Amino acid sequence: MDNRPIGIFDSGLGGLTALKELRRLLPNESFVYFGDTGRVPYGARSPQTLRRFARENIRFLQHYDVKMIVAACGTISSILSEDPAWDPTFPFTGVLRPAAEAACRATRCGRIGVIGTSATIRSGSYERIIRQIMPNVQVFSRACPLFVPLVENGYLEEQNPVTELVARDYLSGLAAERPDTLILGCTHYPLIAPAIRRVMGDGVTLIDPGKETAAAVQAMLSARGICADGSQTSDTRYFASADTEDFGTIAARFLGEPLESAVELVEVDALSRE
Amino acid sequence: MDNRPIGIFDSGLGGLTALKELRRLLPNESFVYFGDTGRVPYGARSPQTLRRFARENIRFLQHYDVKMIVAACGTISSILSEDPAWDPTFPFTGVLRPAAEAACRATRCGRIGVIGTSATIRSGSYERIIRQIMPNVQVFSRACPLFVPLVENGYLEEQNPVTELVARDYLSGLAAERPDTLILGCTHYPLIAPAIRRVMGDGVTLIDPGKETAAAVQAMLSARGICADGSQTSDTRYFASADTEDFGTIAARFLGEPLESAVELVEVDALSRE
Numbered sequence: 296m297d298n299r300p301i302g303i304f305d306s307g308l309g310g311l312t313a314l315k316e317l318r319r320l321l322p323n324e325s326f327v328y329f330g331d332t333g334r335v336p337y338g339a340r341s342p343q344t345l346r347r348f349a350r351e352n353i354r355f356l357q358h359y360d361v362k363m364i365v366a367a368c369g370t371i372s373s374i375l376s377e378d379p380a381w382d383p384t385f386p387f388t389g390v391l392r393p394a395a396e397a398a399c400r401a402t403r404c405g406r407i408g409v410i411g412t413s414a415t416i417r418s419g420s421y422e423r424i425i426r427q428i429m430p431n432v433q434v435f436s437r438a439c440p441l442f443v444p445l446v447e448n449g450y451l452e453e454q455n456p457v458t459e460l461v462a463r464d465y466l467s468g469l470a471a472e473r474p475d476t477l478i479l480g481c482t483h484y485p486l487i488a489p490a491i492r493r494v495m496g497d498g499v500t501l502i503d504p505g506k507e508t509a510a511a512v513q514a515m516l517s518a519r520g521i522c523a524d525g526s527q528t529s530d531t532r533y534f535a536s537a538d539t540e541d542f543g544t545i546a547a548r549f550l551g552e553p554l555e556s557a558v559e560l561v562e563v564d565a566l567s568r569e
Numbered sequence: 570m571d572n573r574p575i576g577i578f579d580s581g582l583g584g585l586t587a588l589k590e591l592r593r594l595l596p597n598e599s600f601v602y603f604g605d606t607g608r609v610p611y612g613a614r615s616p617q618t619l620r621r622f623a624r625e626n627i628r629f630l631q632h633y634d635v636k637m638i639v640a641a642c643g644t645i646s647s648i649l650s651e652d653p654a655w656d657p658t659f660p661f662t663g664v665l666r667p668a669a670e671a672a673c674r675a676t677r678c679g680r681i682g683v684i685g686t687s688a689t690i691r692s693g694s695y696e697r698i699i700r701q702i703m704p705n706v707q708v709f710s711r712a713c714p715l716f717v718p719l720v721e722n723g724y725l726e727e728q729n730p731v732t733e734l735v736a737r738d739y740l741s742g743l744a745a746e747r748p749d750t751l752i753l754g755c756t757h758y759p760l761i762a763p764a765i766r767r768v769m770g771d772g773v774t775l776i777d778p779g780k781e782t783a784a785a786v787q788a789m790l791s792a793r794g795i796c797a798d799g800s801q802t803s804d805t806r807y808f809a810s811a812d813t814e815d816f817g818t819i820a821a822r823f824l825g826e827p828l829e830s831a832v833e834l835v836e837v838d839a840l841s842r843e
Binding site: 333334336341343344440444562563564 | 607621735
């Protein structure tokens with residue numbers, strides 16, 4: 296039993312799709328969420344920059360005495376999984392393995408599509424981990440670099456013409472490869488799932504990395520005996536490195552309920568200075 | 570006469586539109602360009618952090634014995650222009666004043682539009698400086714946060730449907746205010762000027778801050794008698810604080826020709842350590 300909070304971070308708002316699932320699945324747990332909105336997007340950055348951001352964000356969350364850390368960011372998860380020096384001394388998960396495992400369970404025809412940021416797709420991490428789990432699967436990948444800016448700028452409403460157009464541009468070729476399963480390899484993408492589904496077709500199973508990661512967190516807490524026992528009121532604290540007002544408004548929309556506390560501002564500069 | 574190079578910096582790639590104009594206008598001059606891609610974006614940072622970044626970037630450029638420094642970045646230009654302690658001891662210009670002065674010269678009806686990133690528009694710096702120059706002008710502002718991601722992701726070809734749609738979305742309301750002059754208040758925007766022009770109409774004069782800044786630099790060099798004399802071959806060195814490979818590719822696209830030398834990597838940590 297361990298009533299300390301779980302720390303979650305993402306480049307911005309996307310990780311809230313994981314937080315939403317975590318709160319639903321683990322109502323006794325408390326959370327500290329950090330959205331690095333001052334440095335979003337992560338998708339075009341170099342591996343060394345991304346490793347530095349991961350270190351800094353983890354160090355920030357550790358100030359809040361978290362019992363576990365979740366990198367709810369496809370890009371960071373991919374980069375860390377390719378880093379031989381990455382060997383955390385604390386309970387940790389990214390979104391990569393839970394999403395890859397779910398896709399391997401879901402596919403019938405052995406054809407899996409993966410979409411993500413440029414850094415994620417360039418790293419080849421999804422392809423590599425899928426092949427570890429299921430060697431004979433065929434993987435079709437496509438970078439969708441504009442999806443994160445679209446989500447972060449609120450191009451979310453049903454049938455938004457810009458989002459529809461960009462989705463068609465990125466995904467028509469991938470749909471032609473006829474995968475039966477598509478990994479939304481970035482936690483922002485579930486927020487525009489309807490536009491993605493319209494290009495891919497209803498027969499394709501979309502894998503939501505936040506949802507799969509929430510299940511993985513639940514399993515890890517149980518296996519280690521560090522679940523919260525419900526004796527304390529659970530809560531969530533929110534931190535962002537820019538635009539805390541906008542963040543609060545959009546976060547409430549993503550979570551489907553108002554935030555229980557104001558979003559607290561973290562100076563980007565303080566992250567690297569500490 | 571002074572054959573030393575001119576130093577230019579920006580948070581990333583946008584300042585290359587100024588560099589392109591400078592190279593066209595001043596073919597005898599040599600340049601040192603620094604894109605602070607490891608710390609981009611600047612827009613969300615505090616004024617004291619931005620003042621520190623300006624100091625560090627200037628100090629970096631001064632290692633290359635530059636005769637003049639150009640801040641080809643709207644955010645830095647506004648922060649420095651609002652700082653009473655900012656009093657450079659070397660020839661210096663930002664992009665804000667040259668663009669604002671050009672707009673005041675161009676307008677006939679006294680109605681000026683300004684577009685920029687969210688941070689630039691929120692700061693009100695363009696509006697303030699325009700009013701200093703021409704108190705009775707009316708200024709209409711609009712933030713266009715998706716334009717930078719569109720440019721950075723190459724949505725540049727003539728009549729790209731996504732860029733056209735986003736431009737219409739951002740600018741229709743501004744066009745309805747009937748300005749006769751529009752400041753492209755971000756150095757990325759000249760790259761999608763045709764899409765902007767199609768919404769604003771042919772009668773609106775578009776002010777390119779890079780172009781106006783290049784003219785201001787030419788005037789400053791002449792006034793101080795520190796132009797290069799053409800006796801030495803001019804060249805440009807490129808530095809970036811991350812992602813030097815992508816930087817080289819996109820830089821070539823911005824400049825309309827391949828770079829004459831490889832982009833050199835500057836460690837972000839070294840900037841503040843020096």
